[in-house]
Amino acid sequence: MKRPLSLLFGLAALIVAAPAPADAFCGFFVSKADTKIFNKASKVVIARDGDRTVMTMSNDFKGEPKEFAVVVPVPTFLQKSQIHVGEQALIDHLDAFTAPRLVEYFDENPCDRRRYMEMSARAGGPMPASAAPLQDAAKRLGVTIEATYTVGEYDILILSAKESGGLATWLTQNGYKMPQGAAPVLASYLAQNMRFFVAKVNLGEQAKLGFNYLRPLQIAYESPKFMLPIRLGTLNAEGTQELFVFALTNKGRVETTNYRTVRLPSDVEIPTYVKADFGKFYTSMFSAQVKKQNMSTVFLEYAWDMAWCDPCAADPLSNDQLRKLGVFWLDGDPSTPMPAGGGVMRPRPMPRPMPGGGANNVFVTRMHVRYDGAHFPEDLVFQETGDRANFQGRYILRQAWTGNETCSEADNYRRELSVRREKEAQTLASLTGWDIADIRRRQGLAPRAAVDNRAWWERIW
Amino acid sequence: MSAVPHPPPSRLGDPRYYQIAVLTGLLTYGTWALEFDIKPWQIPLTLAVALVTQWACTKIWQLPAFDPRSALISALSLCLLLRVDTLWVALAAAIAAVASKFIVQVNRKHIFNPTNGAIVLMMLATPAAWLSPGQWGSVAFFAFLMACLGGLVAYRALRSDVALAFIVVYAGLMFGRSYYLGEPMAIPMRRLESGGLLLFTFFMISDPRTTPDHPIARVLYGALVACVAWYIQFRLFRTNGVIWSLALCSPLVPVLDRVLPGRRFSWTDAAVLPLVPILGRLRRTPSPAVALERIHVS
Numbered sequence: 001m002k003r004p005l006s007l008l009f010g011l012a013a014l015i016v017a018a019p020a021p022a023d024a025f026c027g028f029f030v031s032k033a034d035t036k037i038f039n040k041a042s043k044v045v046i047a048r049d050g051d052r053t054v055m056t057m058s059n060d061f062k063g064e065p066k067e068f069a070v071v072v073p074v075p076t077f078l079q080k081s082q083i084h085v086g087e088q089a090l091i092d093h094l095d096a097f098t099a100p101r102l103v104e105y106f107d108e109n110p111c112d113r114r115r116y117m118e119m120s121a122r123a124g125g126p127m128p129a130s131a132a133p134l135q136d137a138a139k140r141l142g143v144t145i146e147a148t149y150t151v152g153e154y155d156i157l158i159l160s161a162k163e164s165g166g167l168a169t170w171l172t173q174n175g176y177k178m179p180q181g182a183a184p185v186l187a188s189y190l191a192q193n194m195r196f197f198v199a200k201v202n203l204g205e206q207a208k209l210g211f212n213y214l215r216p217l218q219i220a221y222e223s224p225k226f227m228l229p230i231r232l233g234t235l236n237a238e239g240t241q242e243l244f245v246f247a248l249t250n251k252g253r254v255e256t257t258n259y260r261t262v263r264l265p266s267d268v269e270i271p272t273y274v275k276a277d278f279g280k281f282y283t284s285m286f287s288a289q290v291k292k293q294n295m296s297t298v299f300l301e302y303a304w305d306m307a308w309c310d311p312c313a314a315d316p317l318s319n320d321q322l323r324k325l326g327v328f329w330l331d332g333d334p335s336t337p338m339p340a341g342g343g344v345m346r347p348r349p350m351p352r353p354m355p356g357g358g359a360n361n362v363f364v365t366r367m368h369v370r371y372d373g374a375h376f377p378e379d380l381v382f383q384e385t386g387d388r389a390n391f392q393g394r395y396i397l398r399q400a401w402t403g404n405e406t407c408s409e410a411d412n413y414r415r416e417l418s419v420r421r422e423k424e425a426q427t428l429a430s431l432t433g434w435d436i437a438d439i440r441r442r443q444g445l446a447p448r449a450a451v452d453n454r455a456w457w458e459r460i461w
Numbered sequence: 462m463s464a465v466p467h468p469p470p471s472r473l474g475d476p477r478y479y480q481i482a483v484l485t486g487l488l489t490y491g492t493w494a495l496e497f498d499i500k501p502w503q504i505p506l507t508l509a510v511a512l513v514t515q516w517a518c519t520k521i522w523q524l525p526a527f528d529p530r531s532a533l534i535s536a537l538s539l540c541l542l543l544r545v546d547t548l549w550v551a552l553a554a555a556i557a558a559v560a561s562k563f564i565v566q567v568n569r570k571h572i573f574n575p576t577n578g579a580i581v582l583m584m585l586a587t588p589a590a591w592l593s594p595g596q597w598g599s600v601a602f603f604a605f606l607m608a609c610l611g612g613l614v615a616y617r618a619l620r621s622d623v624a625l626a627f628i629v630v631y632a633g634l635m636f637g638r639s640y641y642l643g644e645p646m647a648i649p650m651r652r653l654e655s656g657g658l659l660l661f662t663f664f665m666i667s668d669p670r671t672t673p674d675h676p677i678a679r680v681l682y683g684a685l686v687a688c689v690a691w692y693i694q695f696r697l698f699r700t701n702g703v704i705w706s707l708a709l710c711s712p713l714v715p716v717l718d719r720v721l722p723g724r725r726f727s728w729t730d731a732a733v734l735p736l737v738p739i740l741g742r743l744r745r746t747p748s749p750a751v752a753l754e755r756i757h758v759s
Contacts, residue, residue: 164643188642224698251588252546257700258652260598262496296598377647383700386546386588387498 038283041242043091044228047326048384049250051222054326056086058216065153065201068214069176071232072197073189075223077146078158083197084218085152090325091216094246096314098302098366100264100393102278103311107401110413141166141173146195153206154217159196163187167196179235189229218326228380234373240295241372245380247365248327253303253387254365256380260297261367264289265431269396271424271443281395284432286368291433295375302366303391327362363388398424477530480664483610484537487660491541497596503551504540510555511536518563531575531670532559538576538664542657542704546589554579554590562670567715570725573708574668581708584701592701597656607656611663620726622676624667626683631658631703634691661703673714674723682717686710 045056061068138145142162149156161167164187172178189196199217233241247254255261265285274281289299309316319330369380400417403410421443429436488504491497515532518524535558545551558579562571565578572578583590611624635649652658666672666686673679686706694702 184643188644191642226698255593255595257594258655260495260595261593377645377651381700383591383594385544385591385593387544387591388546 038242038286041244042233043095043244043246045091045094045246045248045325046228046254046382047248047322047328048226049329051224052220052328053223053226054218054220054328056091056216056218056325058088058091061214065206065214066203069198069200070217071171071176072219073194073229073232074158074197074219074221075194075225076221077195078197078219078221080147080149080151082220083149083151083156084220085154086216086218087324088213088215090317090321091246093314093317093321094325094364095244097309097312097317098246098304098364099313100266100282100301100395101311101313102275102395102397104272104275104397104399106399107413107417109401109403109405110409111403111405111407138170141170143167143170150202150205151217152215153201153209153211154199155202157196157198159198161186161190161196164190171198181235182232185231185235188231220326220328226382226384228382230371230376230379231373234371234376239372240370243369243371245365245367245369245382247367247382247384248306248322248325249363249365249384250329250361251384251386251388252363253300253385253389253391254367254382255300255385256298256367257383258378258381259369259376260293261300262289262293262297263300263391264368264393266391266393267396268427268431269398269420269424270428270431271421271439272397272399273442274395274428275397278395281428281432282393284434286370288431288433290370295370295372298367298369298380300365300391301368301393302364303387303389304364305388305390306362306364322362329361475530477534481530481533481537484534484541484664486610487607488537488540491596495596495598497541498544498593499540500545500548500551502548503545506548507539507551507555508533508536510552511539511559514556514559518560522563531562535559535575535579539579541660542576542592543580543583544591544593545583550583550587550590553586554583557582568718570715570718571671572714573711574665574671577665577704577707577711580704592657592704594655594657594700597660607659607663611659611667620667620669620672620679623672623679623683624662626680627666627687628658628662630684630687631691634687635695638691638695658703661707666703666707669726671711671714672726673717673721674725675717675721676723678717678721678723682710682714685713 043058045058047054047056057070057072138159143166144160144162145157146160147156147158149158159167159170161170164183167186167190168178168183186196197219201214228243228245230241230243233243245254270281286299306316306322317325319327323330369376398420401413422440425436425439425443428434428439492499492504511532512529515529516527519527536555539551539554539558543551543554545554558575561573561578562575565572573581580590580592584592632649632653635652636646639646639649666683673682686703689709690702690706692702693699693705699705
């Protein structure tokens with residue numbers, strides 16, 4: 001029986017936008033992407049303080065659980081108590097909390113007092129995880145099975161080897177389908193004294209536990225290495241890989257030290273029709289930015305103190321939820337209550353502190369990287385910085401005032417509106433690479449914009 | 462050779478002008494093209510504080526004239542490298558960089574490269590100071606450009622030996638490690654193309670005022686900084702290995718100067734070297750080789 005080997009960060013995956021918040025207020029919903037917006041995505045949550053790391057790994061394995069296997073190079077040996085099975089819902093929650101958001105403002109009646117409303121929507125989503133093989137005469141091949149554990153629904157092996165050829169052979173013999181070129185990559189990890197964390201699904205345990213999806217695996221270890229191995233993933237010849245890294249730290253923002261970390265364009269006004277398909281806008285914009293940066297950078301999507309949000313795309317995580325995601329440095333009562341009401345959207349761009357004392361010493365960084373072996377030859381290496389400046393991917397819709405009243409302000413407003421519309425169209429075109437003529441047409445302003453673009457003297461004759 | 466009379470120093474010949482121009486160019490490029498994570502107030506504040514500190518120290522130590530060049534170089538380097546979360550850190554770094562030249566001295570030679578010393582001090586003092594080694598990306602073209610520009614400055618400051626010794630040993634260790642690990646050579650290549658590393662090599666470790674006086678000592682020193690940096694980066698797995706290494710090795714310079722004494726560097730000496738060997742100038746200034754020899758005579 002051959003088991004396809006699913007190398008971590010090399011799996012095809014997808015992110016489904018989280019469902020619409022059910023309790024949005026007053027009927028002012030922003031429609032948003034509730035379809036898969038990124039294919040082949042893996043998500044990793046890394047909680048780190050000092051040299052202590054808790055890594056939660058989630059990927060979107062879609063096949064039969066018995067065919068799942070994951071092989072992750074880890075810097076140290078792991079005892080059974082260092083391995084845990086986490087909750088997918090928490091990763092989804094963190095994803096929703098940090099997701100790029102669409103906010104909406106409503107122009108006031110220029111003849112009247114200003115009022116505005118804001119809503120937010122987001123793109124982001126969940127996924128399942130999975131498992132692999134067994135062993136026997138490993139010693140002949142120079143492979144040492146340092147430990148075998150069953151944790152939750154997973155059978156886990158901690159492997160080391162004297163040489164990579166033996167390890168590759170052993171993995172192949174035990175049903176793992178090795179991608180071409182894996183042996184030298186395995187060798188370089190072995191030469192660094194790294195171990196291999198190999199997990200597969202124990203179907204019996206899974207049936208007993210009653211989960212019909214693969215829960216994320218968590219590992220805790222102490223090592224100066226603040227890195228994410230991606231090289232094995234790049235061997236899967238499936239084109240580019242999509243990876244989201246959620247870093248939870250004590251001091252401030254996390255960035256890569258061996259690749260440039262770039263903020264995605266944010267706080268821009270875009271045409272209101274994007275409301276109908278925010279997911280499509282975001283994926284197009286991301287692809288355009290990847291192309292612009294020559295697929296050589298890591299993108300920052302969110303960096304924020306976990307104690308508050310503005311606007312909130314989802315409830316802030318409670319201390320207990322953060323602890324379950326590996327935040328081990330929180331003091332006090334682990335079961336700090338969730339904010340009352342559980343509301344998701346805010347009608348105003350208003351800072352929202354965590355009721356009941358949020359985690360004010362947790363800073364979250366959401367990084368998004370699209371990579372392949374050619375552009376990302378080495379593993380991602382991170383550092384925590386002292387930067388506590390907030391950043392979020394935020395895209396703004398400004399709904400026009402459509403009243404019929406007349407006053408001089410209203411006349412001015414209508415004139416400025418068409419200029420604004422044109423600017424929004426140009427912004428959208430430059431961010432996504434979409435055809436500007438098509439954007440203008442969809443804005444319903446195409447003919448007028450074209451006429452308005454003529455020079456004044458062209459309009460004389 | 463030391464009998465060769467010094468020609469009058471040419472103001473334009475002072476390599477610090479070129480260094481200031483190159484650093485300004487890099488800062489402009491980094492801020493606009495690479496979107497450095499630099500606060501808008503950091504550049505004017507750092508420059509102003511560094512200059513004021515230099516002026517104050519000139520008064521306190523009763524120097525004959527106020528010379529802004531070195532302070533400007535330190536300030537520009539701080540802007541290129543140091544990232545801060547609060548205003549006072551940038552301010553303190555600029556003061557520390559300039560004041561350290563006057564305060565931390567052995568035999569009237571300052572110990573730490575002002576920028577390096579200030580960065581390390583700030584990183585030790587507060588989490589609100591950090592470096593972003595990834596900020597340069599690794600664009601080969603840019604790397605070459607920096608190397609050339611940096612090489613120019615280093616050459617004119619007559620300390621290219623220490624820069625070359627450092628980069629050769631450091632590259633050797635990186636390629637050696639990758640070879641040992643069986644990694645593709647693309648990995649050490651892109652590490653070598655890092656703008657941060659090249660900036661360090663050609664603008665920081667080659668600082669003529671803080672490197673050993675004797676050429677052999679300088680080569681040894683460059684190699685030592687490379688080994689320690691590699692150890693910090695690839696054995697201890699800490700970032701900014703080169704910066705920590707230079708700060709750790711700097712106190713050894715007075716020892717090396719004692720064991721292997723050489724002629725003390727002076728910017729006036731460097732200023733006699735032509736940037737481009739123009740015939741007219743060559744007639745009245747010694748050739749680079751002559752000047753090198755003269756300067757290195759103990």
